[in-house]
Amino acid sequence: xxxETARQGRTKKRSVGADLVIPIMAAGYxxxxxxxxxxxxxxxxxxxxFLGIVLCLLVVVLLARVAAQWFRGEVDFGMQRLLAPLSxxxxxxxxxxxxxxxxxxxxxxxxxxxTFLFVLGSLLALGVRSKKLLVxxxxxxxxxxxxxxxxxxxxxxxxxxxxxxxxxxx
Amino acid sequence: xxxxxxxxxxxxxxxxSLWWVIVPAIVVGxxxxxxxxxxxxxxxxxxxxxxxxxxxxxxxxxxxxxxxATHLGGGxxxxxxxxxxxxxxxxxxxxxxxxxxxxxxxxxxxxxxAASTLxxxxxxxxxxxALPVLSLVGYYVHSVEMVVIMLFGxxxxxxxxxxxxxxxxxxxxxxxxxxxxxxxxxYAAPRGTFxxxxxxxxxxxxxxxxxxxxxxxxxxxxxxxxxxxxKGQDRAQRASWADxxxxxxxxxxxxxxxxxxxxxxxxxxxxxxxGASIGAFVAYQQSRFFSKEPEKxxxxxxxxxxxxxxxxxxxxxxxxxxxxxxxxxxxxTAAVMMIVLQFHGVPFGPRLFVESPLLAFGxxxxxxxxxxxxxLTILPMARYLAKVTVIPTRLLAPMIVAFTLVxxxxxxxxxxxxxxxxxxxxxxxxxxxxxxxxxxxxxxxILGPLVEQSYIRALRISxxxxxxxxxxxxxxVLWVMLVLSLAMPYILNWLRRRKAAQAAS
Numbered sequence: 001x002x003x004e005t006a007r008q009g010r011t012k013k014r015s016v017g018a019d020l021v022i023p024i025m026a027a028g029y030x031x032x033x034x035x036x037x038x039x040x041x042x043x044x045x046x047x048x049x050f051l052g053i054v055l056c057l058l059v060v061v062l063l064a065r066v067a068a069q070w071f072r073g074e075v076d077f078g079m080q081r082l083l084a085p086l087s088x089x090x091x092x093x094x095x096x097x098x099x100x101x102x103x104x105x106x107x108x109x110x111x112x113x114x115t116f117l118f119v120l121g122s123l124l125a126l127g128v129r130s131k132k133l134l135v136x137x138x139x140x141x142x143x144x145x146x147x148x149x150x151x152x153x154x155x156x157x158x159x160x161x162x163x164x165x166x167x168x169x170x
Numbered sequence: 171x172x173x174x175x176x177x178x179x180x181x182x183x184x185x186x187s188l189w190w191v192i193v194p195a196i197v198v199g200x201x202x203x204x205x206x207x208x209x210x211x212x213x214x215x216x217x218x219x220x221x222x223x224x225x226x227x228x229x230x231x232x233x234x235x236x237x238x239a240t241h242l243g244g245g246x247x248x249x250x251x252x253x254x255x256x257x258x259x260x261x262x263x264x265x266x267x268x269x270x271x272x273x274x275x276x277x278x279x280x281x282x283x284a285a286s287t288l289x290x291x292x293x294x295x296x297x298x299x300a301l302p303v304l305s306l307v308g309y310y311v312h313s314v315e316m317v318v319i320m321l322f323g324x325x326x327x328x329x330x331x332x333x334x335x336x337x338x339x340x341x342x343x344x345x346x347x348x349x350x351x352x353x354x355x356x357y358a359a360p361r362g363t364f365x366x367x368x369x370x371x372x373x374x375x376x377x378x379x380x381x382x383x384x385x386x387x388x389x390x391x392x393x394x395x396x397x398x399x400x401k402g403q404d405r406a407q408r409a410s411w412a413d414x415x416x417x418x419x420x421x422x423x424x425x426x427x428x429x430x431x432x433x434x435x436x437x438x439x440x441x442x443x444x445g446a447s448i449g450a451f452v453a454y455q456q457s458r459f460f461s462k463e464p465e466k467x468x469x470x471x472x473x474x475x476x477x478x479x480x481x482x483x484x485x486x487x488x489x490x491x492x493x494x495x496x497x498x499x500x501x502x503t504a505a506v507m508m509i510v511l512q513f514h515g516v517p518f519g520p521r522l523f524v525e526s527p528l529l530a531f532g533x534x535x536x537x538x539x540x541x542x543x544x545x546l547t548i549l550p551m552a553r554y555l556a557k558v559t560v561i562p563t564r565l566l567a568p569m570i571v572a573f574t575l576v577x578x579x580x581x582x583x584x585x586x587x588x589x590x591x592x593x594x595x596x597x598x599x600x601x602x603x604x605x606x607x608x609x610x611x612x613x614x615x616i617l618g619p620l621v622e623q624s625y626i627r628a629l630r631i632s633x634x635x636x637x638x639x640x641x642x643x644x645x646x647v648l649w650v651m652l653v654l655s656l657a658m659p660y661i662l663n664w665l666r667r668r669k670a671a672q673a674a675s
Contacts, residue, residue, distance in 0.1 A: 018600075018603065018604045019337075019604045019605065021600050021604065022340065022341065022344065022597075022600055022601055022604060022606045023340050025344075025597070025600075026340055026343070026344035026347065029344070029347055029348070029362065030347050032362060033347060033350070033351075033361060033362035036360070036361050036362050036363075037359075037361050037362075040354070040357065040359045040361070041356075041357055041359075042634075043354070043356050043357070043626055043629075044354035044356065044357050044359045044361065046625075046626070046629065047350055047621070047622040047625055047626065048347070048350050048361055048362070050625075051343060051346050051347050051350060051618075052347060054343055055340065055343040055344060055346075055347055058336060058339050058340045058343060059340060061336055062336050062337070062340060065336070081603060081604055082600060082603050082604060085393055088392065088393050091392060092389060092392065092393075095388075095389065095392065095567070095568075095571075096389070096596075099385070099571055099575075099592055099595075100592060102571075102572075102575065102588075103575075103585065103588040103589055103592065106585060106588070107585055111576070115572050118568065118571075118572055119568045119569065119572055122567070122568035122571070123564070123565070123568060126392055126564035126567065126568070127564060128564055128565065133565070137565065137568075137569075141569055141572055141573070145572070145573065145576065149576055155576075155579075155580055156583045157576070157579065158585065
């Protein structure tokens, strides 16, 4: 009976660890900002100091509230809210990795080829196995992007082998 | 200049004759508005050479129609994918996307289109006749009032958007803090930039918008099969004209709601710097405040779509008022229009009404005509656009990331900005999953530099006395409203609990 009650108590607890990520990030940035303006003239300091102090006070209020809830046994510091669903963590990480890779390689590969590779890689990472989709979607997005953004709007995207080849052709 | 019936008719017919400019501008505007990052001003900048080659009235008509259409287009991805195409559509996500998740995307789109066009049409007509009076609003709003207005707007967003007020305020002030990043306006001293030169001008707004809304949404999106919940699948699959007519019926039944929320947009638009984001959120908050069913807001409630969409199109005519009347652009698009006017040697401000009155009123009239064309163009598209919500998210997410990153690159052409978008994407993802609404962060980022400018100006005028913030009557009224809006959720909760306790006893 006691074990059952304890288990029920555990399951009833809300996980609030993830809720603290943004406040900690915000307070960290506020303190860093204040540190960077310490030696500046008052006019350059005043806005940051005002905002930083209010932000830190708000974070303290939130932390105090969470501490009170923790003392009452209502919450724990689990990160489930952020990480769930756990089965999707690998897909999310690969997708994020591909997004970062997109930015890293675009200066060399150019917009069109990078978009093609990014869409293809992401579709594979997210479990798409249809050959038709794997060919058509990257091709259409790269070609559509090239026609609309580069050929029509003349947007100054990084140029790569595809752009140079097409520029030579037309 | 007095506007006689003949002049109005003449202006209307003249604007109508420019349909060949208006229709392409609407199409381009809707497409650009729907792509996060391609707001009206950078689209106009891309097309600036074209606008400089044609006569000034044609150029202005094109820009005005494109401007109005982008505000309408911004609501499309906000509803379908929870990604506002423009900052002004951020408030539309609250109820619009909820409707889409329930399989009512088509109806939500029709509500947005109807509210946008009707709201824009009404405010344009009002602006046409009340331009001299409206222009006076700007004279009563100084730096002190601007600080309070911006903090008030941020507070409203914090209270509306987040799960609880403290979390909302943390998100808002975090945004303000990020917005204060960059070189100081007076001494050019870099603050909070991590030593990165690319951040000396502050956080680039478009990459921040794209990261917070689009990238983070793509990451949340891949955790489910489709945008529509399993319950709404059937309804979303059989989207038909009946849903369009149902949306129109709801919009018609709420015509008064559209009218007064569009007026909120108009008034906010007149204030230089306030913009569509604040206008839409203020209208949403007011709509909820005066509603008999406030608990329905945020759950896919029709009035929650009508209010922000009517307001953000009301802002479009409002932002032109300070430009036309006193020569101060009310927003970035108005600033680009000012450049075109300057290029053509047209005087702006009060002299515009003396030297080229027909051009000044013609700009507003072309807005009226653009909205009339818009309702005819966009309504039939709703049922086809709604189908986006049934596309599997594993196909949508990569496309969203690829094409919105493009938008992050456009304004400054820095690859660095793509990194900013991803960094904000991570912040947005954490915020979404933990109940800190991304809209509050974004509005903070937008307002950060504006608050600083007004605050420093007010302090300079008062020789450094911070009490200057409480020195004006209008400012003090706004402070009281700010405190009331913060206290209201607690007061309402207390009243509700008391009522429940009384009923139980």
